[in-house]
Amino acid sequence: MSTTADPTRMDQLQSLLHQRTGPLTRELLLKPGEFGLGKVPARQLPDATTNMVCGYCSTGCGLNVHLQEGTAVALTPTTDYPVNLGMACPKGWEALTVLDSPDRATVPMLRNASGKLEPVTWDTAMQTFVERLQGIQKQHGAESVAFLSTGQIPTEEMALLGALTKFGMGIVHGDGNTRQCMATAVVAYKQAFGFDAPPYTYADFEESDVIVLIGSNICIAHPIMWERVMRNPHDPEIIVVDPRMTETAMNASLHLPLAPKSDQTLLYGIARILIENNWVDHDYIDQHTNDFQEFREYVAQFSLERVARESGLSEQQIQRFAELIHDGKRVSFWWTMGVNQSHQGVRTAQAIINLALMTGNIGRPGTGANSITGQANAMGSRLFSNTTNLLGGHDFANPEHREKIAGILGINSEVIPTQNSWAYDEIIEGILRGKIKGLWVICTNPAHSWINQTQCRDILDRLDFLVVQDMYGNTETVQMADLVLPAAGWGEKEGTQINSERRIGLVKKLRPAPGQALADFSIFKLVAEYWGCGDMFAQWESPEAVFQLLKECSRGTPCDFSGIDDYEMIDKAGGIQWPYPEKRADNAGERRLFADGEFFHADGKAKFLFEDPRPLTEKPTHRYPFILLTGRGTVAQWHTQTRTRQSAVLRKLYPENPFVEINPADARALNIRPGEWTIVESQRGRLRAKAMVTHAIKAGQLFIPMHYEPTNRLTDPVFDPYSRQPSYKSCAVNISREGF
Structure with a gap:
């Protein structure tokens, strides 16, 4: 299509620049058109306090934001929010401060002929975006352009990006940085339970009498979760499985400093001890699981001697671990990146799940096989970003799923891809192989965070066109970009996030973004208009309108939240955990999955999954000891x-x-x-x-x-x-x- 600016499109551009990022939070009663690009006049806003969820990690804490003469001046933790109960970590306390950084990206930047980034108008930025990426697709095919997204923007923005790229722009391959933190847990849950379904609620930290933490330093990574552990009135046994004496391990009843990546072997050995001593729940296994007999026969080879030799632990330590699980009445198993970021992470996570299933420690208070998520909205990304699955946990390869989503969105199902995207590493490799020539990076920093960084930077440098959309102008990936799109941050836009315990929480707009920065939502809408597919997203007019669409996408699925009316209902409830289906929703503040023993496979049963452990892919040598x-x-x-x-x-x-x-x-x-x-x-x-x-x-x-x-x-x-x-x-x- 021609990218010559037409009056209609320019009017919309001016409207978006004027409105910036949508209305300020409803408590402030300010209409979006009442401010321009500068600072909000203090006289327009009354003193007020509002609450919203933090935008850092997956804990999803509630924060009170205090305003003085219309300016957000301070934060305090929300005392009655069911996640953090009045607690906050240093990052949460400083969430407002980082918005005022001089490093904020405030205007679109385009690399000129001399290789320097220079400011341009949004119209020039959008025309360049379309001309370059459509030109690449015309020359090399639709699959020659890809995107890399994030777990740190609201669900509605993720969904709009995923729909825009996959349905409107013809982009097949796009993944999120949640691949770096949560993909293992996603696959482990899908294969074992039939759906990506962390079963727990944070109350389980306080209800367990045995807490097993595997590759999880929650004192540092998720300090509010550790505070919940400290509130536990049952004097729980705390078992930490980690090569390092982490801050969490220092506070454990039992620290198991095993050899790196020997956890799968250790867990199979624990299963063998439990089985040999008949310390398993046969009724639960028979009624609610499949393939236990095969698992029993498989783990027989993991003798105490073998496990001690391969893990570096003593036989007494291993035996004590098994005894503590047996002695517990309410045992909860928790894992995070120490398990997920592994060459055999999925089967290790499933080894944890197997222990919970075989002992009946799931579905009851204080139990569960519980993955702790990383980023603030990684759960939203997992379900609604159109990367690893079609919106709402649906399957791109399933014709019925494509028809359902197409009907809800009012689009032709033929525009929905029939195949899954390449994963993050395959996209990077695709650039190296010359298959991908254009890349759009949103709110993530692969030039810093991707594995084997030097090679990654070399690969990114081979792109014909790199677009980076970020709230800061000094990230390592921004410095490599051909085009930089300045984005609003947390507190400068609205939407929802889904935390580790499946709680949907609200993000509100408290202030305008600096300069000409726009909400990611507004940038995606602009791209749609300039690309020529704006009509496809006419009903995606605001984040809350998108929330209503996603409700319908979730209907009838395990993550069904069709019973949530609107943002106001989420706000008043202090967040709402999925599932929350219409006409079958309850008002419990905290709810766990599988209390009825029903899982999401067709037969309603969970699966025991297992596989031979594999050695470290890079062992110490004389040169690298x-x-x-x-x-x-x-x-x-x-x-x-x-x-x-x-x-x-x-x-x-x-x-x-x-x-x-x-x-x-x-x-x-x-x-x-x-x-x-x-x-x-x-x-x-x-x-x-x-x-x-x-x-x-x-x-x-x-x-x-x-x-x-x-x-x-x-x-x-x-x-x-x-x-x-x-x-x-x-x-x-x-x-x-x-x-x-």
Whole structure:
């Protein structure tokens, strides 16, 4: 189509620039047309307090936002919100501060002939976007353009992006950065339960008498969840399975410092002990599961001696682990990135699920096989982004599903792809192979976060056209972009998020975005108009209108929330967990799945799934004798630090420079002193890091936080075969004093 601006389109552009990001929160009673591009005049807004969910991690805390003369001046945790009950972590307390950063992206930027990014108008940005990407598709085919999305924008924006790209722009391949954190749990649940369905509620932290945390340092990664553990009145046994003596492990009843990636073997060995001692719930197994007999026969090979040898744990530690599970009346199993980010993450997660099923620890208070999500809206991305599945957990390959979604959206089902997208790693490989020439990156930073960073940057540099849409103009990926689209952040737009426990919470607009930045929702609407498919999205007129469409997409599915009337109902309820089907919804503040023993497979039963454990993909060698572990550094850091580094308060709470944890014995052998600069290198790259000498890490292992820019120069690009999730947690490295 021609991209010459026409009056109708220009009118809409001006309208979007005027309205910016939609109406301010309804408590403030301000119409969207009452402000321009500058600061909201204080006289227009009364003093008020409103509440909304935090936009950082998947915990989904409720925050009170206090306004003085129309300006958001402070935050406090919401005392009666069922998630955090009046608690907040440092990131939540600083959520407003990072919005005022001088690094905000405030105007579209286009790389000029001399290679410099320079400001352009939104009209020029949109015309360039369309001309370049449509030109690539015309020359190389529809599949030559892809997108990479995020778990950090509202569900309605994710859905609009997924529908726009897949139905309107003819883009087949698009994935989200949730592939880096939650894909393993998604696949594990789908295969075992029949749907991506974390079964728990946060109340289970307080109801368990045995809490098993596997590869999960919730003290640091999810501190409010740890606070819920601390509220538990039952004096629970806390078992932490983790190679490092993490902050969570320091507070455990039993810490099992197993060899990296031997957790699958350990869990099979625990299953064998439980079976041999008849410490299983035969009635539950018979009524609600399939394939237990095959599982029983399979785990017989995991003798106590074998498990001790392969895990590095003592036989007494392993036996004690099994005994604590047996002694518990309400045992809950929790895992996060230490399991998910693995070359065998899916089967390891299912080994956890198997333990919950065989002991009947699911569906009751204080139980469950519970994956803890990473990003604020990773659950929304998993269900409604059109990446790993069709809207609402439907299947692109299922004709009935395509017809259902097409009917709800008022589109021809023939525009819906009949195949699933390539996964994130396959998209990156597609660029390398010359199959993908144009890429649109939304609210994520792959030049920092993707595994084997040096290769990733080289691959991104091969694109014909890279568009990056972000709220900050200084991310590593923005610096590589040909076109930068400035986006609004949390608190500058509205929508919903779905947290780890399936709770749908509300995000509100408290202020306009700076400069000419627009809500991602408005940017997607602009793209639709300039691309020539705007009519397809006429009923997608606002985030709340999209919410109503998604309700219908969810109807009749396990994630059905058709009983939720509107945003106001979510607000008044303090968030609502799915499922919440129309005419069958209850008013319970917290609800868990599978209380009736019914799962989502056709026969209503869960499946036992298992497979031979596989060795580390990169073992230590003479040249690279250490195993590198990565993970969350401090509670004040978040992912690539795009936001947290914008707060002076948060920066004071973590080391400015990368650091590497090393065991004292290894430090003595290498003459490395605390605080000394070291060089850590793998086959793929090297970095400088200050030595932190600590018994928290075992001899032969090192630990570097994932947040620092150079960390992923080292990591090894291997992936789980079922989830395609990267294995960030282990690779072979060397360490030496700098200059030696």
